[in-house]
Amino acid sequence: MITAILTIAGLATLFGLVLGYSAIRFRVEGDPIADQIDAILPQTQCGQCGFGGCRPYAEAIASGEAEINRCPPGGESTMIALAELLGRDPIALDDEAAAEKPKSVAYIVDAECIGCTLCIQACPVDAIMGAAKQLHAVIASECTGCELCLPPCPVECIHMHPIETTPQTWRWPYPAPPAREVANG
Amino acid sequence: MAEPRELSHFHGGLHLDDHKDESNTTPIRDLPLPAHLVLPLQQHIGHVAEPVVAVGDKVNKGQMVARAADYVSAPIHAPTSGTVSAIGRRPVPHPSGLDDLCITLEPDGEDRWDTLPAPITDWRDTEPAELRERIRWAGIVGLGGAAFPTAVKVNTSGQRRIDTLLVNAAECEPYITCDDRLMREQAADIVDGIGILRYIVGAAHCLIGIEDNKPEAAAALRSAIATAGDDAIEVVEVPTLYPSGGERQLIKLLTGHEVPSHGLPAAVGVVCQNVATVAAVADAVLRGRPLIDRVVTATGGGIAQPGNFRVRFGTPAASVIDAAGGRTGAYGRLILGGPMMGFTLHDEQVPITKAGNCLLAPSDEELPPPPAQRPCIRCGECARVCPAQLLPQQLYWQARAQDFDKVQDYHLFDCIECGCCAFVCPAHIPLVHYYRFAKTEIWAQERERDKSDLARRRHEARVARIERLEAERKARLRQKKDALEKNTAADADPKKAAIAAAMQRVAAKKAAQEAASETSDSE
Amino acid sequence: MNKLEISISSPHLSGPQSVTRVMALVLLALVPGTLALLWYFGWGVIINIALAVGSAVVAEAIVLRLRGRAVADTLLDLSAVVTGWLLALALPPLLPWWQTVLGSVFAIVIVKQLYGGIGFNPFNPAMAGYVLLLVSFPVTMTRWLAPEVITGQALSFADSLHIIFAGLPPAGQTWDVVSSATPLDLMRSELSQNHMISEIRSSPLWGDYGGRGWEWVGNWFLLGGLFLIWQRVISWRIPVAMLGSLLLVAGLFWAIDHETHPFPAFHLFSGGAILGAFFIATDPVSACTTPRGQLVYGALIGLFVFIIRTWGGYPDAVAFSVLLMNMAAPTIDYYTQPRIFGQRSGSDG
Known part of the structure; x- marks a missing residue:
């Protein structure tokens, strides 16, 4: 009885020490989440999200006050990047944001x-x-x-x-899908 | 030269029908002056050249019309004398089919040379920096197709010591024979150029790598070397195996060294130059001539008299085709470059530029339209032939899924786009297209990121400035207020003191009077 | 020149290889072994192939139609034919027709098309179909014939058809007369009764170095496999690694005890090892693709074949081993990426 209690207590102490040590030793000095969100936003500072710029919007997303679908310049790709970063489900863009305009x-x-x-x-x-x-x-x-x-x-x-596409900024189009996938259309 | 050099080998590669005989049997021909010369400002890797002429200016042959805008850039010279008739967007040879900035020149037919810089015949006693400056002035870029400014490439200061100058004469792509003819006809120039370049980079010896399907060219080079008596130059014949002319592949073949994945050939003590580039260097140094033309192969089953032509830059591709007897048979595609790495021209009027080595007009039997694509069966044939030892199939899956981080984990940017994987693919998947798609997407994302970083910095700077100005304004206000208060205080104090003093005096007087009256009353 | 045409990327040349050609070469390479099976085990082999291939093609056509894909064009890749053919080769020659059809349809519809069709199936369809039948119908699936070199009697084509479609033994005979255990079955059951190898070897099912008849079937499949390597349809790595590891492990145990472990060549030439090594484990879609990965993949299949044959519940194990390793293939590929050009050895790929 005593042995069992001592063993459990000993183990608990040991693991506690290991955990405590690793918490100090392997602490991740990660970017605060708002910085990471800010890094994804396109930095147009346009305020179309309803906030005073990209940084305030990033902070609002980080604190859970704003959805991730309110950035028209970033469009779908930004929304998806945010969804991935935050582990949220991608959602449809806001009505205003949905109409993506050319840059x-x-x-x-x-x-x-x-x-x-x-x-x-x-x-x-x-x-x-x-x-x-x-x-x-x-x-x-x-x-x-x-x-x-x-x-x-x-x-x-x-x-x-x-902004006009020039030979310097031109991108190869996504390759045409295979013929058999076209055949059903 | 006595005993054959022991060759290394590179992974993969393809044995292709070389189709060299169609175009390499006749000498290089000259072309009549076309009606217009269209000179794109971007004919090289790096910054776009800046025009130094205006519309209406008369220019002489060899006169600089656009200058290098940066260190990695190259100037452009007038290929003949004439008048600048326009500076604006025109169709250029590019896979996008888009227009780009060009200088258009109307030749006056006189072909009058500008005053050229003096030839440097005593280059052995000249500073390498000065020779590099001459190469830079001449607008020489890699003529093998990459078009990287040569002056930058031969500036090896601050890098590892260079022991080998490697001259790329492999010309491994099928159909192309411009280097082959150039070697046969101008071997002496090439040997001169080798001497100069070897001096500039400080290389002890020089290897010329040439595929063994060009024995005449190799013989011409050997005899020129013998004439020059330069025993530090060795002509090495390598087996015909595409893509032995890839810079890294050729270096591996000849020296056994692998250029590090993200490094330069200099990391293994090698500087590599295309054979036509070497000849252009000789022209610039020994004759003071800028780069204004190049040899172009016009070939393929769709061309009446295939051959090689000395073409001034800016000449429309159609003029070269005409000089080669025009098209035969049905109107088909026109490819700039070879069948493995070239691209289809969208307009036959696009100009020949520094990178344009071959015009290929294939008949339908030669290059049939690509067979229908099927799903990948993961056979791994692509990996077996990949000269960069990549896993093309994995690159394909990631590029297809547009996972641009993963695709870089599989070393997308080590791909040289040689096309071996797509050639052997039994499912006929346009693999290289997927890689190019992924590469240009990644570059675009990088540009976006740079732009948004810049915007963030500028926005933050602005916010900081506004705050600072606000703070300064407030500080100034406070200062003013303080000063005002202090002034009032300073102004008020003497008065108060005077008043207080007066009041005291009054009080004292009063007290004295009262006391006096009391005393007088009591008396 | 339209926009589509210019956006075609180089290379503009394409090689002679095509999926159809690859599959056709596989079928061609199967011919000698198939003929040998026919020679030793009778018409049932051909009837099975016809049934399996026919139902595979029909099933594929129906699913493609349902999925809205180009039917004729996709069927032309011949992959359904190969799947059906390989499945048929693994089945006992007198298996009731509906079982053959069931296995074949399962392989095509569930294992191949539901995952997205050719190129997307994580498991080898033929082997998945075989395993389904083996676990569902253990009696009929282990009812093999003795090679005709032993019984000396051949079932006529009509008899074979009758047996397969009626599901009954030939008139006036019982299943015990017609059928026979495979050499692997025999080895297994005899060993479990503590018989010595030397006693078991006296059975008429034994040939010179493998099962009688089986050893020659193996040789002909080996010939086909070498043809495929020569044609560069498959790489040497998977078959060599698989047969090599099987030989090595079997040899090791044989060296320890001659009397409870059969001679290594027996493992190679008595069951599906040769067919599996050259035609099934090498199915590119479900196998490893990196060179080192293929060696690991093949070697582990060989090891599992020996383990399951020796200690497992089934006499033959090629199908199970291949399916097991199919599951591991992506992971093996991930950890065996080759060193790329210019990358220092030792740094992580």
Whole structure:
């Protein structure tokens, strides 16, 4: 009786020590989950998710306040990546998010710009150059296509131009399915 | 040269019908000047070249029309004299069939040379850096098809010591004979170029790897070497086995070393150059000429008089076909490159560029349309022939499932796209297409990631800036307020003190008066 | 030039090999062994093949139609024929027709098509069909014939047809007269009665080095297998590893005790070992594909064949061993990835 109790107690102590040691020794200094979510989001900072940018949305997802289907620029692939990261089931994109638009950049029509700087203040990534009463210009390589500069413009001189595929950015299409799979159609 | 060199071997490979005889029996022919020359700004790996001419400018033959935009880039020179008629998007030879930025040149027919830099005949007494600069100026890129800037490739400073310059004359793909003819006709140039390159990279000796189906070319090289008296150059004939002309495969064959999976040939002390590139180096250094043309093979059952042509860059592919007697039979596909690695041109007017080694117009019997695809039966034949020793079948499953992490676990980027796996596949699965799909998808994802990282950084910087400005504004406000308060305090204090002092004085007076009156009353 | 055509990736050449050709070569390689079976065991062999192949093809056609796939085009790959044929070769020659058909249909519908058709089945369909029949109908499935070299009497084609379709022994005879144990069965039951090998060897079922008749069937299948290796339809690794490990283990035990363990060649030439090694274990879809993996896979099949034959509940074990290793094949493949070009040996593949 005594032996059994001692044995069990001894084992418990031993395993407790092992567990305690490994908790210290093998502690994972992982990214906080919000950072990992933020890394997946496309960083357009467009606010279409209803939050003030990608980071706030990431924090909202991490704390369980927001669904993972509210990022239109990221589209389906981002939603699936989030689902994988968080171990959630993929869900259909939000109605607004579902209509995936081609990736675009903003373009300011020179002749119409009045140099009001409103768009410069709206741009979340500082991709618009200019000063008061001076012509503004979008730095295309920095523009995320978030469209946040469109509403403030008093003369509607900002247009979204879809990014054209060039030979440098072209991707091979997914190979055509085998003939036998086509045959049923 | 006396005893045959002991050759190593590489895994897999294919014995293919080489179809060299159709085009390698006639000398290299010249082409008449076409009506337009269209020079794509991206003819090389690396940054797109930047135009240095404007529409309407008159240029001379050999004049630079676009400069290298970065270290890994190459300038472009006018292949003849004429007028720049346009700078804009035009069809280019690319599997996408998309247009790209090009400089269009209207030849004036005079073919007038620009003032060229002086030949460097005493290259042995010249700094290697200066020779590299000449190669860079000349816009020389790998002419075997990869089009990597040669000046970058031969800059081996900071790397392991190079002991071997390996000249790739294998030309292993069927049908292509441009290097074969070049070796037969310009062996002396090649030997000159070898001397220069060997000096630049500091290699003690040079091996020329050539497939044994080109005995005439090998003989021409040997006699040129004998004439030059350079006994550090050795011509090594390797068995005809596709893809022995793959850089890594040839290095393995000739030296027995395997270039590390993510490394450069320099890691095993080798620099590898295509034989046509070597000739171009001789041209640039010894004659001061930039790279403005190349030898192109026009061949296949659909071509009347197959052969090789010296083609100025920018010449439409159709002009080369015309010079080769035009098409015979039904109008079929036109492939740029060989049957194993080339791609179908979407437009016969696309220009020949630095990477264009062969125009293949096959008859239907030669290259029938691909047979119907069936499901993979996992026979493993693909792995048996893979010269990179990959598991093509696993790559296929992962690429098909679009699992881009897994596909890289199976070393997708070690695939050289030689096509051996797809050739032997009994299910006729377009394996290479799957790999290319996966590669371009992964690159696109990387670009997206870079872009979103940039956006994140910029956004964070902006947020930080706004906070800082806000903080600064607040700090300034507070300072002002403080200063104001301090001022009021400072202004008020003397008054208060004066008032207090006055009040004290009044109180004292009062007390004194009261005391006096009391005393007087009591008296 | 349309868009589709330009998006065809290189290579533009394709080799002569095709799935149909691979399957046709397998069928061709089966011919000598099949003829030998026919020679020793009579018309039942051919009737079985006709039944199994016929029902396999019909079953495949029906399922393909139901799945909305191209029927004729897919049947042309001949894989259903191969499956049916291999199953038939493993069945006793006078098996009732409906059992043959059941096994064949099960192999095609459940084991092959339900997993997605050719290329997607994790198990060898023929062997799965065989095992289904073996566990479901143990009596008829172990009712083999003695080779005609022993009995000296041949059943006519009509008799064979009658037996197979009526399910009755020939008129005026009992099953005991017609049927006979296989050499493996005999070995097993005699050993369990503590008979010595030397006593068992005096049975007329014994040939020169394997079962009588069986050894020659094995030789002809071996010939077909070598033909397949020569044609590079299969690699040498699986058969060599499987037969090698079987020989090695059997040899080891034989060396320990001659009287309770049969001569190693007996294992090779008395049952389905040769057929299994060259035609069944090498089924590419369900086998390992990496070179080292194939060696491991083959060797383990050989080991399991010996273990099950010696200590297991069934006289022959090729089917069980192959199915067992089918399950392990993906894992073996994963851990036996070859070193790639330019990768330092020792680093993880």
